Amino acid sequence: MNRDLTKAVRDLLAFYVEAGVDVCLGDLPFDHVAAVEDGGLPERPAPASPAPSLSPPAPPRRAAPMIAPEAAVMAAREAAKTAADLSELRRILEGFDGCVLKQTAKKLVFADGNPQARVMFVGEAPGREEDLEGLPFVGRSGQLLDRMMAAIGLDRSSAYIANIIPWRPPGNRTPTPQEAAICLPFILRQIELSNAEILVCLGGPAAQALLGAKEGILKIRGRWFPYLAGAREIRAMATLHPAYLLRQPLQKRLAWRDFLMLRKALGAMGA
Secondary structure, eight states, X not given: OOHHHHHHHHHHHHHHHHTTOOOOOOSSOOOHHHHHHTTSOXXXXXXXXXOOOSSOOOOOOOOOOOOOHHHHHHHHHHHHHTOSSHHHHHHHHHTOOOOXXXXXXXXXXXXXXXXXXXXXXXXXXXXXXXXXXXXXXXXHHHHHHHHHHHTTTOOTTXXXXXXXXXXXXXXXXXOOHHHHHHHHHHHHHHHHHSOOSEEXXXXXXXXXXXXXXXXXXXXXXXXEEEEEEXXXXXXXXXXXXXXXXXXXXXXXXXXXXXXXXXXXXXXXXXX
C-alpha cells in the first residue's frame, strides 16, 4: 500500500470515528432492530467462508433493554429526585439505562468547575473531546468559553459547568426531543443541588429546555428571567453558545454584552 493510499484510508477511518461509527459490519445482513427488541444482540450469522482468526472470537455484545420514552422520562424523574447531593446524582446517572445515548457514548459528562460557585453555565450536549475526557466544554468551544469567562474575572474554580444531555450523541448530531426529555430531570436536579444564584443558558436548546423559551436565541439573549431551582428562585439569562460564535465571530459583540450584564450582576452580589 503506497503512502497516499495509506493516508487516505487513515483519513477515512478518522472520519468514521468522528461520525460515531464503532462497529464493523459483516458480509451478511443483520437485523439490529429485531435484536434490540429481543433485549440484546445475538451472535451474528457467520459468513459462508470465514477468514482465519489469530484470536478467539469475542462474545456477542448485548445491548441494555430498551425502555419506552414515556416510561424512561418517569424513571428519570423518580431517580433524580432521590439524589441528596451532586455526588449521589452522578452515581444515579452512571447507573441509569433509560437513555440510548449512554450505549454509544464513551463517558458520562457530568460537570466541571465549582458546584459552590454563584454562576452555573449549561449547554446542550457534549462533543467528541468532551466524550473522551468526561468533562464539559473542553474542545474548541470550551476554550472560547474559558476566554469569555476570563474576560469578566471568572474561571473554572469560580463557575460550575454542565449540559442538558450528559452523553455525547453519535456524530455530534442534535439530540432528539425524547432524549432531551429523558435527561431533563437530571439537569434540573443538578441545578437545584448546586449553589448557583445565576444560571446562564448557553444557546437556544438550553434556553428552551430550562427557561421554556419559544423565541430564537437572538431574541431572548441578554434578558433576565426568574428561575425556580427547587424551593429557591434565582436569576437566569440566555446567551449565544460558544460553538455558534466560532461559526459566526461577528456575533461575539452580542455575547460580550451578555457577559458584561453577568459581571454587573455578580458584582452586585459581592462576587
